[in-house]
Amino acid sequence: MSHAAVRDATRPQPDLLLQQIADYVITFPADGALARDTARHCLMDALGCALLALQFPACTRLLGPTVPGAGMPGGTPIPGTAHELDPVAAAFNLGALIRWLDFNDTWLAAEWGHPSDNLGGILAAADYQSRRRIAAGKTSLTIADVITAAIKAHEIQGVLALNHAFNRVGLDHVLLVRIASSAVVTHLLGGNRAQVINAVSQAFVDGGALRTYRHAPNTGSRKSWAAGDATSRAVRLALLTLAGEQGYPSALTVPTWGFQDALFRGQTLVLERPLGSYVMEHVLFKISFPAEFHAQTAVECALRLHPLVRERLDHITKITIETQEAGARIIDKTGPLANPADRDHCIQYMVAIPLLHGRLTAADYEDDVAADPRIDRLRGLMEVRENPAFSRDYLDPDKRAIGNAVQVFFDDGSHTERVAIDYPIGHRRRRAEGIPLLLEKFQGALATRFAASQARRIASAFADPAALEALPVPDFMDLWRA
DSSP: OOHHHHHOOOOOOOOHHHHHHHHHHHHOOOOOHHHHHHHHHHHHHHHHHHHHHTTOHHHHTTOSOSSTTOOOTTSEEOTTSSOEEOHHHHHHHHHHHHHTTSOSOBEESSSEEOGGGGHHHHHHHHHHHHHHHHHTTOOOOBHHHHHHHHHHHHHHHHHHHHSOOGGGGTBOTHHHHHHHHHHHHHHHTTOOHHHHHHHHHHHHHTOOOBGGGGSTTSOOTHHHHHHHHHHHHHHHHHHHHHTTOOOOTTTTTSTTTSHHHHHSTTOOOOOSSOOSSHHHHHOBOOOSOOSOGGGHHHHHHHHHHHHHHTTOGGGEEEEEEEEOHHHHHHSOOOSOOOSHHHHTTOHHHHHHHHHHHSOOOGGGGSHHHHTOHHHHHHHHTEEEEEOHHHHHHHHOTTTOOOOEEEEEEETTSOBOOOEEESSOTTSGGGHHHHHHHHHHHHHHHHHTTSOHHHHHHHHHHHHOHHHHHHSBHHHHHHTTOO
């Protein structure tokens, strides 16, 4: 890098990646039947997860306007609550609710993440824009626009995750939520190609949150609202851009000061594949367990073993868990677990509960359940190791497996079978098996918050895809009022 290059104030053309993202958002039709059907299920599931989160005070105490009394009458309604909020606060509320229980959809690659986190910003922006349009005598956006935006946000976040391990430089995956949400929200709010580029450049200039709050010894509840923070920041950046704020064309590539040099150790950000609808079509649903996805099949294995071990718990001498490299790196955790956020990122805890009780629910991470001394005894008997075959299949683009294996050994020398599962219930390879269970999950979530008549109205809206897509966004959001 020459001193002259740093001093040269000539404004460059926007970085290639910024242009690729903007061109995709502006022009891609997102009209594939599989992608749209999957996106409908993602929207349904994400809002179901939001309702389930309302049962937990640690979440609900963060909801509402940024400061008391700063609500926006006539603003975006927050499902299951009486709040009506401006689009930035609404995006935070929606994003935090969707993400709180670690139960919404997931994408696993070199980087991980939860693409439906973007729905916080998408729904808030679409509702805000629609109410403004209606007030001006124009037509509202519809759920078809929301579904299109969701497909594109999933794709931007997921494709960037394929070959960029931000976790390895200590950055949290929610930076991809901010980037994807900035792009699609700017477009939803009426932004053109140049404005999408500007907003996404701002998202990169923001840098990235540290993963500190996801890992021992600092694991905490910020990991449950970090995505809400990221998608709400995206809405804020979009609004600033549409108000005329400039962008930063070489935000990624400028030497020293750009994202690549400053935060990504000089690595170049490049799309591994063209942007389309690949991610939405292959996204992973969390159907049965609110658990970090690298452990989902381990939980299934433990549930299969529960009938074989429940009467012999005192005689267990060893439990082996084989997992992928990513799982071994991020959720293999020993020592005291301080809070629910600590426990739902510990593969040993997530295996111990189903071995003991034949279940794993969000309530099982709470202090009253965790006080059972048998849990830590079982955790102390566990050996976690990487299975190289699981790691290879995890990264294989034709498989995207998330394999785990569990085996239990007893003091008389006997042992259970080694139970191994490659694909979790929410995987595309198990869609036919999974979708009916996803619908059951949704119906259960509705029942936690709404009377039967209101739950039926919401479920009916999702049952007819064409009618759902034609529904004006404010009418859809009004279905969810408490």
